[in-house]
């Protein structure tokens with residue numbers, strides 16, 4: 001097969017089969033299109049999958065983050081700590097609530113916040129700033145796990161709430177320091193974890209998100225927040241009118257807090273449920289592809305480095321990020337991406353440091369975090385999805401090797 005004959009490989013893509021399509025058709029032929037029994041089934045299955053007490057589905061990962069921050073009553077005057085490297089929504093959703101953002105540095109070799117980055121940030125804060133920190137959000141980037149256990153110890157010490165943005169990491173498991181096998185989403189070290197089911201993530205729902213928690217009060221608040229703040233259960237009403245509570249007229253409900261329409265639909269959850277059934281299979285396939293990439297990159301070039309998993313982590317990778325020292329190779333990342341694309345290999349960059357976006361530059365002035373800059377300068381996401389075979393991985397790595405040998409003669 002010549003280069004140009006190889007099918008185009010995007011960096012990410014959903015995998016749908018006939019069961020997924022039938023599941024959606026069944027809902028379309030039924031009585032419920034918006035929030036109905038399939039939403040509940042999806043939430044039950046998600047909760048069982050990640051081993052949390054509660055799961056609340058919603059319209060996107062961004063909505064999930066917004067609801068999580070709102071559930072913690074985060075508002076004006078509060079500060080939220082987030083890593084410099086993530087999708088902008090991790091920070092934006094706290095800004096929606098009126099909070100300010102403090103960016104930590106990250107590990108230059110994984111893009112993730114470490115305990116040492118949190119301690120370094122604390123060292124730069126005034127007592128007032130430290131006092132105003134309400135929460136910290138760690139991000140399980142690419143599907144790997146951040147140092148959640150160590151970060152949670154620091155956070156608890158300062159009384160901060162802990163959110164984990166696991167939008168990339170549904171299906172990942174890891175070991176605690178004392179050897180317990182934990183699942184991303186079980187909230188063992190956090191108050192809430194947040195997921196996205198955007199098509200390139202480990203399961204696809206079109207648009208979709210969820211929050212998991214083990215805290216019933218947070219769960220109750222999240223349910224209110226996603227549906228305009230409306231409580232229909234008369235047992236939970238807060239108004240003085242006891243007669244209405246004892247004998248509730250059928251049209252009466254209470255709006256108790258300011259919420260949104262962040263509900264998920266039965267249509268989306270039918271797809272999500274069918275995809276969740278296949279999560280173990282998807283994860284195993286993604287792992288096989290990652291192992292193959294890692295093997296092929298081993299020894300390819302001193303300037304090309306895969307991301308290592310933390311000890312005990314069995315990652316369900318959403319992204320295959322490889323760190324390439326473009327400077328040392330003497331090629332710009334843009335030219336590299338263009339060359340890959342001409343060989344039918346799609347790629348992407350995840351992510352530019354959040355503080356470097358004009359909105360945050362204007363809000364907080366220019367900032368730099370050395371680890372984040374080093375990670376960003378080298379990161380390139382290569383194709384990783386369930387439609388791919390190990391031969392496709394061979395193809396991608398062969399193209400990279402070819403480009404590199406073309407630049408640096410052996």
Ligand SMILES: Cc1ncc(COP(=O)(O)O)c(C=O)c1O
Nearest residue numbers: 060061062087089167196197198
């Ligand atoms: C780390 C991270 N957080 C949050 C989100 C937001 O998720 P959604 O696109 O479902 O709103 C994304 C989406 O790419 C993400 O990658």
